Amino acid sequence: MKTKFSVVLTLLLVFAVQISFAQQKTVSGTVTEDSGLPLPGATILNQGTSKGVTTDFDGKYSISVSEGATLVISYVGMESQSISIGTSSIYNVTLIKDVSTLDEVILVGYGSTSKAKVTGSISTISSETIGQVPIGSFDQILQGQAPGVQVFSGSGQPGAPARVRIRGNGSINGSSAPIYIVDGIQITAGDFASLNANDFETVSVLKDAASTASYGSRGANGVILISTKKGNYNQKTAFTYKTQYGITEVGNAPFAMMSSREILEFQRTVNSGAGAGLSDEEITELATTNTNWKDVFFRTGITQSHEVEISGGDDDSRFFSSLSYFDQDGIAERSNLQRFTIRTNYENKVNSKTKFGINTSLGFSKSNFISSENAIALQNPFAAAYLAQPYQSLYDDEGNIQTGPGFTGGNSYEELIKNGNNNQQVKIIAQGFFETELMKNIVFRTDLGIDYSQDNFIDFSGPNTYYGGIVTPGGEGDYGESNNYNSRLTATTKLGYSNVFNEKHSVDVSLFSEYYKQNFRSSGFRGYGINPLLNGYANGTTAGTPENELIPTIFGGKTVRGLFAAFAIANYDYDSKYGFSASLRRDASSKFSDKNQWGTFYSVAGRWNISNEEFMSDVSFVNNLKLRASYGTSGNQASVADFAAETRYGQISYGGVNGIGVASIGNPDLKWETSVQSNIGLDFDLFDYKLSGTLEFYDNKTIDLFIDYSLSLTSGFSSLQSNAGSMRNSGVELDLNYTVINTENFSLDLYGNFNYNKNEILDLGQVSEFESGTSIIREGLSLGSHYVVGWAGVNPANGEPLYYDLDGNVTNVFSDGNATANWGSSNPEYTGGYGLRGTLGNFDFSTLFTFADEYYRFNNQSFFQENANFSQFNLSTVMNTMWTQPGDVTEVQSYLFPRQFSSKDIEDASFTKWRNLTVGYTLPSKFASKTNFFQSFRVYAQVQNLKTWTNFTGFDPEDDNNIAGYEYPMPTIYTVGLNIKF
Amino acid sequence: MKNIFKFLFLVGILFTSCEDAYNVAPDDEILEANAITSVADLEKAALGVYGFISGSNLINYSSRFTDDLRLPADNRGQGVQVHTWNITAGNGTTTSLWSSLYNVISRANRVLNVIDGISANTPEEELSKSRIKAECIGLRAMCHFDLLRAFAESYEDSNSVLGVPNINSVVVFEQPSRNTVAENYAFINSDIEMAMGMLDASFTDNTRLTTTALSALKARVALYQGQYETAISSATDVIGAVALATTTEYVDIWTDASDAEVIFKLKRTTGDGAVGTIFQDTNGDIFFFMSDSMLNHVFDNSTGANDPRFGTMLDLPNSSFEEPVVGKYLGTDANPGLNDIKIFRGSELYLIRAEAYARSGQFEMAAADMTTLRAARGAAETTSYSSEEIALFDIIEIERRLELGYEGHRYFDMRRQGLTISRSETDCEAAAGACSLPSDDFKWIMPIPQAELFANENMTQNTGY
Numbered sequence A: 001m002k003t004k005f006s007v008v009l010t011l012l013l014v015f016a017v018q019i020s021f022a023q024q025k026t027v028s029g030t031v032t033e034d035s036g037l038p039l040p041g042a043t044i045l046n047q048g049t050s051k052g053v054t055t056d057f058d059g060k061y062s063i064s065v066s067e068g069a070t071l072v073i074s075y076v077g078m079e080s081q082s083i084s085i086g087t088s089s090i091y092n093v094t095l096i097k098d099v100s101t102l103d104e105v106i107l108v109g110y111g112s113t114s115k116a117k118v119t120g121s122i123s124t125i126s127s128e129t130i131g132q133v134p135i136g137s138f139d140q141i142l143q144g145q146a147p148g149v150q151v152f153s154g155s156g157q158p159g160a161p162a163r164v165r166i167r168g169n170g171s172i173n174g175s176s177a178p179i180y181i182v183d184g185i186q187i188t189a190g191d192f193a194s195l196n197a198n199d200f201e202t203v204s205v206l207k208d209a210a211s212t213a214s215y216g217s218r219g220a221n222g223v224i225l226i227s228t229k230k231g232n233y234n235q236k237t238a239f240t241y242k243t244q245y246g247i248t249e250v251g252n253a254p255f256a257m258m259s260s261r262e263i264l265e266f267q268r269t270v271n272s273g274a275g276a277g278l279s280d281e282e283i284t285e286l287a288t289t290n291t292n293w294k295d296v297f298f299r300t301g302i303t304q305s306h307e308v309e310i311s312g313g314d315d316d317s318r319f320f321s322s323l324s325y326f327d328q329d330g331i332a333e334r335s336n337l338q339r340f341t342i343r344t345n346y347e348n349k350v351n352s353k354t355k356f357g358i359n360t361s362l363g364f365s366k367s368n369f370i371s372s373e374n375a376i377a378l379q380n381p382f383a384a385a386y387l388a389q390p391y392q393s394l395y396d397d398e399g400n401i402q403t404g405p406g407f408t409g410g411n412s413y414e415e416l417i418k419n420g421n422n423n424q425q426v427k428i429i430a431q432g433f434f435e436t437e438l439m440k441n442i443v444f445r446t447d448l449g450i451d452y453s454q455d456n457f458i459d460f461s462g463p464n465t466y467y468g469g470i471v472t473p474g475g476e477g478d479y480g481e482s483n484n485y486n487s488r489l490t491a492t493t494k495l496g497y498s499n500v501f502n503e504k505h506s507v508d509v510s511l512f513s514e515y516y517k518q519n520f521r522s523s524g525f526r527g528y529g530i531n532p533l534l535n536g537y538a539n540g541t542t543a544g545t546p547e548n549e550l551i552p553t554i555f556g557g558k559t560v561r562g563l564f565a566a567f568a569i570a571n572y573d574y575d576s577k578y579g580f581s582a583s584l585r586r587d588a589s590s591k592f593s594d595k596n597q598w599g600t601f602y603s604v605a606g607r608w609n610i611s612n613e614e615f616m617s618d619v620s621f622v623n624n625l626k627l628r629a630s631y632g633t634s635g636n637q638a639s640v641a642d643f644a645a646e647t648r649y650g651q652i653s654y655g656g657v658n659g660i661g662v663a664s665i666g667n668p669d670l671k672w673e674t675s676v677q678s679n680i681g682l683d684f685d686l687f688d689y690k691l692s693g694t695l696e697f698y699d700n701k702t703i704d705l706f707i708d709y710s711l712s713l714t715s716g717f718s719s720l721q722s723n724a725g726s727m728r729n730s731g732v733e734l735d736l737n738y739t740v741i742n743t744e745n746f747s748l749d750l751y752g753n754f755n756y757n758k759n760e761i762l763d764l765g766q767v768s769e770f771e772s773g774t775s776i777i778r779e780g781l782s783l784g785s786h787y788v789v790g791w792a793g794v795n796p797a798n799g800e801p802l803y804y805d806l807d808g809n810v811t812n813v814f815s816d817g818n819a820t821a822n823w824g825s826s827n828p829e830y831t832g833g834y835g836l837r838g839t840l841g842n843f844d845f846s847t848l849f850t851f852a853d854e855y856y857r858f859n860n861q862s863f864f865q866e867n868a869n870f871s872q873f874n875l876s877t878v879m880n881t882m883w884t885q886p887g888d889v890t891e892v893q894s895y896l897f898p899r900q901f902s903s904k905d906i907e908d909a910s911f912t913k914w915r916n917l918t919v920g921y922t923l924p925s926k927f928a929s930k931t932n933f934f935q936s937f938r939v940y941a942q943v944q945n946l947k948t949w950t951n952f953t954g955f956d957p958e959d960d961n962n963i964a965g966y967e968y969p970m971p972t973i974y975t976v977g978l979n980i981k982f
Numbered sequence B: 001m002k003n004i005f006k007f008l009f010l011v012g013i014l015f016t017s018c019e020d021a022y023n024v025a026p027d028d029e030i031l032e033a034n035a036i037t038s039v040a041d042l043e044k045a046a047l048g049v050y051g052f053i054s055g056s057n058l059i060n061y062s063s064r065f066t067d068d069l070r071l072p073a074d075n076r077g078q079g080v081q082v083h084t085w086n087i088t089a090g091n092g093t094t095t096s097l098w099s100s101l102y103n104v105i106s107r108a109n110r111v112l113n114v115i116d117g118i119s120a121n122t123p124e125e126e127l128s129k130s131r132i133k134a135e136c137i138g139l140r141a142m143c144h145f146d147l148l149r150a151f152a153e154s155y156e157d158s159n160s161v162l163g164v165p166n167i168n169s170v171v172v173f174e175q176p177s178r179n180t181v182a183e184n185y186a187f188i189n190s191d192i193e194m195a196m197g198m199l200d201a202s203f204t205d206n207t208r209l210t211t212t213a214l215s216a217l218k219a220r221v222a223l224y225q226g227q228y229e230t231a232i233s234s235a236t237d238v239i240g241a242v243a244l245a246t247t248t249e250y251v252d253i254w255t256d257a258s259d260a261e262v263i264f265k266l267k268r269t270t271g272d273g274a275v276g277t278i279f280q281d282t283n284g285d286i287f288f289f290m291s292d293s294m295l296n297h298v299f300d301n302s303t304g305a306n307d308p309r310f311g312t313m314l315d316l317p318n319s320s321f322e323e324p325v326v327g328k329y330l331g332t333d334a335n336p337g338l339n340d341i342k343i344f345r346g347s348e349l350y351l352i353r354a355e356a357y358a359r360s361g362q363f364e365m366a367a368a369d370m371t372t373l374r375a376a377r378g379a380a381e382t383t384s385y386s387s388e389e390i391a392l393f394d395i396i397e398i399e400r401r402l403e404l405g406y407e408g409h410r411y412f413d414m415r416r417q418g419l420t421i422s423r424s425e426t427d428c429e430a431a432a433g434a435c436s437l438p439s440d441d442f443k444w445i446m447p448i449p450q451a452e453l454f455a456n457e458n459m460t461q462n463t464g465y
Helices: A002-016 A209-218 A260-270 A280-286 A293-297 A381-387 A408-418 A860-865 A877-881 A925-930 B002-015 B039-051 B056-065 B092-115 B123-151 B181-198 B211-225 B228-241 B247-253 B292-301 B309-313 B346-359 B363-376 B388-403 B410-417 B450-455
Strands: A024-033 A043-046 A052-054 A060-066 A070-074 A081-084 A093-095 A105-108 A111-114 A122-126 A149-153 A162-166 A179-182 A185-187 A200-206 A223-228 A235-250 A301-313 A317-329 A336-349 A354-368 A420-439 A442-461 A478-501 A505-528 A553-574 A578-589 A598-609 A622-636 A648-654 A657-664 A673-686 A691-703 A706-710 A719-723 A726-742 A746-763 A769-772 A775-778 A791-794 A801-804 A830-840 A843-853 A856-859 A906-908 A911-922 A936-950 A971-981 B262-266 B341-345
Touching: A043 A060, A052 A060, A070 A093, A081 A093, A105 A122, A105 A200, A105 A223, A149 A746, A179 A209, A185 A420, A185 A478, A200 A209, A209 A223, A209 A553, A209 A578, A209 A598, A209 A622, A209 A673, A235 A317, A260 A280, A260 A877, A293 A381, A293 A408, A301 A971, A381 A408, A381 A860, A648 B039, A657 B039, A657 B092, A706 B450, A856 A860, A925 A936, B039 B092, B039 B123, B056 B092, B056 B123, B056 B410, B092 B123, B092 B450, B123 B181, B123 B211, B181 B211, B211 B228, B211 B262, B211 B341, B211 B346, B228 B346, B247 B309, B262 B346, B292 B309, B292 B388, B309 B388, B341 B346, B346 B363, B346 B388, B363 B388, B388 B410
Parallel strands: A024 A093, A179 A223, A185 A442
Antiparallel strands: A024 A060, A043 A052, A043 A070, A070 A081, A105 A111, A122 A200, A149 A162, A179 A185, A200 A223, A235 A301, A235 A971, A301 A317, A317 A336, A336 A354, A354 A420, A420 A442, A442 A478, A478 A505, A505 A553, A553 A578, A578 A598, A598 A622, A622 A673, A648 A657, A673 A691, A691 A726, A706 A719, A726 A746, A746 A830, A769 A775, A791 A801, A830 A843, A843 A911, A856 A906, A911 A936, A936 A971, B262 B341
């Protein structure tokens, strides 16, 4: 009501005040949003001068200008407006939201451009989406945020990285992981535990050759470009405090294990294990103990974070600083992540032609891990939770943990709480640049940066623990430590020319050189014979002698590798209607032999901004329509071993004396794996910007695949890394945003992104197929196709397992030769995310769902817990349905027949996950301002991983590999948070 | 004008090639070009060849395949496939046997490939060079013979029987076909002769190949080949040089405290694979017990309290009649199961010579050797034979099984003699029905690995697989 009144009043004033003439006069007014709310903090700049003011909390401003001057009124996220000062002294301005995003700045390889001028395929993720999510590793936050970006998290260990794939797996034996560039510096993929994602301003995902070709030999699997927050020029220094507090909990665990009575009776049936030969009374007696091992191993953890951001700027400089602390417990005992980060970004304009900047981040993290994570090993608590016997209790009568052979649960629990496995990491990312206009239209820029990380891994077992007691040599525990030092140096130099001819032809051409070098050094040791008083420390180890045989081992290594590149990027635009881009790059890698050292990569791309054509001016429902296409190549050299071209010798010891022996045969013909990529995309904004989106089609063909060429074993080697064959990833991506309603009190946006990716192996060179673990790599199939014998059920007459032979006939003979590939792939074909976000009064809310379909996984766990041979461990309740007498119709064979891997173990792991739900409340600014203490105040609550819908029977259908083997599942995280801006 | 210079200067910087980015020195790598350039390097490379020898995989296969071991019910899969003869071309144990033997051969060939080009600067170096060459050639012969024993269709010295590929040079992309067994014998014997001609008898390190070890190898090959005169003469050479262990020394052989009668052994130190893990895990979990058949054999045929083999075959303190634990490779407290792997012991040469005598009709000579050997193990009686059949039964099925138990001979001896495996009821209780394997079963011959057939078009599989 009050707002309406003020609008009316303002209108009256506009009409009433027509007088006053003066050369220099004071102009005032109110700046409002299109919803009518006053807009505090908007900038009013007298164009052509450095004079400017900002609006107060009621959106009011007052500035002294001369008549005829132009005022530019701007605010982040709004379209700027210019007003000419006439005779009036009151100018009220309504800024409209910049929904067109026409001026949105998009990070592209080695620069940035406006969204309208982008020719390649790039998805952008804003800081609002990635900030404030209580997840320790940044890549996991990308889940469901952009089409064609598959993020599969393999571990719920706080800070654990995810498997990220852009448009499918581009390589069979090489790496398919994208590269990460922070402020121009390549950083280690999958190493984000010591980085604070809240420092990130925007993230661009470069997906096609046009956008990645400028990264040459590193870009084939896509590039994730990150720009950190920089502060703003002419902004009063602002302090922001952010905090979050909450809990982590084990999510749904859909499997059911047997009770004490069930397993003991089962053991009696199969005559193996503790229950063998027991009477009913004895079983009843033993079954009085019924330990729920899930409760023993899992806990409710605490998660919390505190962060202070300071940013600001004056006419010539701007800065952003942050200090953060993050602490998260895992849902398994012992596992956690603690992290400190400090960032300072500073940029200075020396004069109108020259500027420089420094971006630095220092992170320190400390992680404690569970033992044997993701391993099918009894130390792994996620295996022990399944396999420990419920008729055993954790503690004996004296309160000691029961350990020893056969005490699966006690041994594993003791390992968790008494032994250790941790890492401390220091990570420094520092980058500086210098840019100057050498002469008109010519810019010189140089960037220099380093990503340095240092890891200190420690694991130990005490002499008085079960697992410490079986360490060899000695049986008295061990202590191991390894240290890694990893530095990556990137130096890029650019000479750019840009000009506009006849106001319509805009041209820019840049020449670059880039120098990249990685130095990696590691060293470590493992000592034995631990003094129980010094368990967990290096000086608790025994000095080794030939007599006590407790000789410590020492290991280490050093790796240097590098790239040098020279490349050019050119862009041409005609009247914002047509655009053309091209790039050409020559790259030299230290990994290949002299003759294959240099590779050449290129791209061409074009766009047509249809909506800017005259004939579109009448089509009112189209705000923006752009068609673009690109074609080009990019290379892959990651995962090629250093000096793979050379035959290398290694240290081979005999009788404790070092010798040498050939360790690997070199292939001097090894060269880049090349991805040939085509992309067609349509960007659109329709119905007054209500419906926006992108539709893209792509076809990526990887040629010269890294394939292991099989050698006759008589050569002393089994294979040689070589280039052969080809593989295709083709697909569709759709990104949509629909604004249902956008009013003062209620706004609602629906969004979604979707990817269909079809992978096909086209050619494998020497052979047409080869087996790879439990999957088959075969021409015509997709990568990750499971390869097992078909399961045909259990013969009700005798409990015998039945299988399918190659002709589809049912047989009782199990033969590896009958394996088929009819069981789907571990790489999903359909992935994406969708959700909604909006505001209701001062409340805001958002939610996200992600999904994967046509996704099959090998459940290796069921081989253990649905297997009568493993009855010395606990079994799944499924085993209660085991065949026992003729006529039983069941899927569980009699224990008299061996259990084989079959299609029974392949499960449909397709899932939909309710990934995030956030509800927030922002104190109205007029209340906030009244406190005279803070500018804004927001409180919110959120939940991560609320629920999973799947048919998969393990803990978590989502994983970063094809086989489920007692992984650390993703936790459910509940937090409440507070953002205060002072 | 000034700007132009500035411009050109910067262009210069821009395109100054930073070669050190991509021409990186191999800091902690040894590339082939500079791996072996001196006699000292040759010494290292020779050690490397020894380092590739597994040694335990023949013991493993022989013990688990035959009737010497019993599978306990709580075995969790270790060695079950071999024990139950569930062997296919993809079997990991046979594949690694094939590949690890050719690994050694290829490393030896790589040393031999460069050795003539390395100049020796002193007479000592000349001697070393010649010794290293002899060792590599000798090891090449030994590995080819082990391959023949495992993968050849039979041991008959014939050109109509398929053996294994003879590899006498560095190969990478070659796809060699199988040589005949006769060609294998010829190649092996020629290597042995060549090595003997280059090796000085003063070199007596029993963790390396010596002239005595080469003679022992020659005798063993000749026995398989049916060249009994050679077997006798070579065995006699060794017997003359190596005395049998006394009963107390015998016990110490298995803790590596004594080297008595150990002609050639593979030295094992902390960090090496523990041969004892064929039988039990380092945490004490039993993978296999001694079979009842072997237990009875030991009880029936050893001389009881006097016989040191009683307490070495069995880990007496930890054994019961129901659960007899194999005691030959117990290692130390710090390194359970870690022992040197004995390839040739003096007693085997007595057994070779006795068998060769018996097969050539000299029963008295055969019996005399057996008497000598048994006396050394504490027996008072003398042995005598009345027929070849009786002699061979006594030498091979009684004494070799006892004396060389768990040393990698049983499987080959049974193959040579065409014996049938028939496990007792108790021994095959947990063996999933693998109770009997007739002598004509194709599984007696190991399959050529699937990986080899896949990569090598000229390879042929053994019958049955």
